[in-house]
Amino acid sequence: MAPTHGRSPGAAAPAPVARLLSMTSATDRPTRRLLLVHAHPDDESIGNGATMARYAAEGAEVTLVTCTLGEGGEVIPPELAHLTADRDDTLGRYRIDELTGAMRAVGVADFRFLGGPGRYRDSGMMGVPENDDPRCFWQADLDEAAGHLVAVIREVRPQVLVAYDERGGYGHPDHIKAHLVAMRAHELAADPAHRPELGAAWHIAKVYWTRMPRSVIERGLAEAAVRGLFPGVAQVSDIPGVVDDEVITTVFDGTAHASAKTAALRAHRTQIAVDGEFFALSNDLAQPIVTTEYYQLVLGEPGGERPETDLFAGLDVAEPASGREPAGSEPAPASAESLR
């Protein structure tokens, strides 16, 4: 035991886990810490699966907060059709297991549900009667919901937050609410006067929104059409977070973790069908599995050249000695014209 924070020459380097356990104050924690906020189980794997896998593999702390269980989702496998809300209404419980499998695939141990599993119910697509259910996330009091996230932020002390844009990527009420909650919690967590019982104030240095460059998705959908693996091909408007290429500030190369991302997608079997390098949701419309993931920095200072290639670029965070890629060894920045 007897953890010491000084170097002990001659002693074997401690294992990463032991090293983490020996560090109690945030200033002693050497790792990069990433927090992602998502609406439903599966959104994290589609949008950020490669990012999560690569940072986890590099020894960063990755924390996922999912706001609902996705109880309102449709179900793809016929033998599981009885799980839906209009039949057994047990899809939420099932999707906890799917998320558990997905997080195992990308190597993330810290995943939580906002306020605990089932605290906020899936609100359904915009305009459906479920939007008015008092249990649903859409109806949740903003500061109460944000309070649960403030507690996580003050505990984990992430330097980087990944969330959705103000449309939640594509207009689903739970995604819009997840955006509002994430941005509100970012603000409240940094205010020492706000609910000090939730922990010491913490300012998250950088906030990103998950994005998809229009040129990349157009190319991927055209390829999906040629391959013809699914009955149809998604439209650009079906894809969350699509923006003009110039909006992208950060290009994260997760291609080395493509198999982990694909395995995570497969784990969400009630929601996602995978075929090769493509997948489809319950609408049976093909989309490419994109393993270079894209972001827009919306709060905080960019680090280095644009586009950034690391969400932590410019931050003063050192990697543990056991990290596979020491800080500063990031790949050469991609050119602004060619995003992949």
Ligand SMILES: [Zn+2]
């Ligand atoms: Zn979703």
